[in-house]
Amino acid sequence: MTVRAGILGATGAVGQRLIQLLDPHPDFEIAALTASGDSAGKQYRDAAKWRINMQIPDDVAEMTVGETSPDAVPDDLDIIFSSLPSSVGAAVEPEFCEEGYVVSSNSSNARTDPDVPLTVPEVNADHIDLIEVQRDERGWDGALVKNPNCSTITMVPPLAALDEAFGLERVTVSTLQAVSGAGYSGVTSMEIIDNAIPHIGGEEEKMETESRKLLGTFDGAEVSWHDARVDASCNRIPTLDGHLENVWTDLAESATAAEAEAAMEEYPSLDLPSSPDQLIHVFDDPSRPQPRLDRDRENGMAIATGGLQETEGGLQFNCLAHNTMRGAAGASILNGELLLENGYL
Known part of the structure; x- marks a missing residue:
């Protein structure tokens, strides 16, 4: 199964790490990139100041960056990885969840909310099932999962x-x-x-x-x-x-x-x-x-x-x-893998 993934905040430091780790991933395929309004509409190679010590993957470099809105991403994405600033994430991530998207987020907003799973899969994988409580309480078809600071x-x-x-x-x-x-x-x-x-x-x-x-x-x-x-x-x-x-x-x-x-x-x-x-x-x-x-x-x-x-x-x-691999991008991807293993994607 190929899991179609989107990245919110794709031009930033953690967004670039997400691309680095997702491009060769055995299960996930990068299918959408979003960033701020200044970057939207540009090819990724022109929108991002690339600072990772590898070349931008060719297929990603040619992708068009979209706006960070549920209306601006494909409706067939299986998962969205978010590396948005917390102030933006607090406003935008629930909108994606309301539209049915599953969001694995590195942003700091909502980490301690009682119905939001905050997970390090090796430590508390069972907390992922807090999604069921979240969906009941919020009426979402999607879900929001966080990795810690x-x-x-x-x-x-x-x-x-x-x-x-x-x-x-x-x-x-x-x-x-x-x-x-x-x-x-x-x-x-x-x-x-x-x-x-x-x-x-x-x-x-x-x-x-x-x-x-x-x-x-x-x-x-x-x-x-x-x-x-x-x-x-x-x-x-x-x-x-x-x-x-x-x-x-x-x-x-x-x-x-x-x-x-x-x-x-x-x-x-x-x-x-x-x-x-x-x-x-x-x-x-x-x-x-x-x-x-x-x-x-x-x-x-x-x-x-x-x-x-x-x-x-x-x-x-x-x-x-x-901190940007295990502590950020890698942690979000690991949570995505846990979501896939537990049937949430």
């Missing part, structure tokens, strides 16, 4: 492994986030070169809320958020890609560093086209993971951890993920 998705799989094995009571995290997380025009060179910025607007709240929803339980009607306390401090540093995070945990049961390493390494991946063979890679070398060396593991879809140390009441570790 790129900083949240970096730490949640290791936390899920620890929670499953030992019980999770509290999390404190300090991030060192790459500039690509802000988009191509989000941080100027004069701000970030020879510098670090100890605040990223809204980021801490996203990590503190989204992680608890992801680690929560779904009973078929609603998601009960995990009751662990999560405190985050988010910092921008001058790396291009790859969010590195320092995490401290309080656990319900004591665990050695070796036991925690085993829990992380044994935490299962999934048999989806974009799934890494091993979800969490653990380094014994305390100087790893590092963004430049480890962000591209398993096509950028693995989580790398290291620096495991026992603390009073818990554990400390470092974790890393490629």
Whole structure:
């Protein structure tokens, strides 16, 4: 089965990553591209300032970019991937769902809405069935599914492994986030070169809320958020890609560093086209993971951890993920694969 896919916000940083990953995908076929009014009507090669280290696929380069409206895309699309700014997504994504489109979105709007699945498939695949509640409550034929913030998705799989094995009571995290997380025009060179910025607007709240929803339980009607306390401090540093995070945990049961390493390494991946063979890679070398060396593991879809140390009441570790692959475009596509596997496309 070939799944016809559209991309909303196709000219932006995450939109370009979606094209990079979808063009060779075994199941999905790019059938529509949309962007802002300034780009609509142009061929994609003329509309996009292409910044991926590969050529624009020939068939995509010649596609005409449409307006971001349900009236402007083909009515036979099976799925839509959204990388819109959240302010635009909040207005536009429900319109697509009302018209019967299934939307897998990277945009931050609606992630914590009680009837919107927020999923990392390896961690909470069962939450995808919240779609049934959503359709009943909103009267949609379509559906809206979200992946979490790129900083949240970096730490949640290791936390899920620890929670499953030992019980999770509290999390404190300090991030060192790459500039690509802000988009191509989000941080100027004069701000970030020879510098670090100890605040990223809204980021801490996203990590503190989204992680608890992801680690929560779904009973078929609603998601009960995990009751662990999560405190985050988010910092921008001058790396291009790859969010590195320092995490401290309080656990319900004591665990050695070796036991925690085993829990992380044994935490299962999934048999989806974009799934890494091993979800969490653990380094014994305390100087790893590092963004430049480890962000591209398993096509950028693995989580790398290291620096495991026992603390009073818990554990400390470092974790890393490629923020525009695992943390954005790849996460949306993985959710699309989960939707396909579960019969929602």
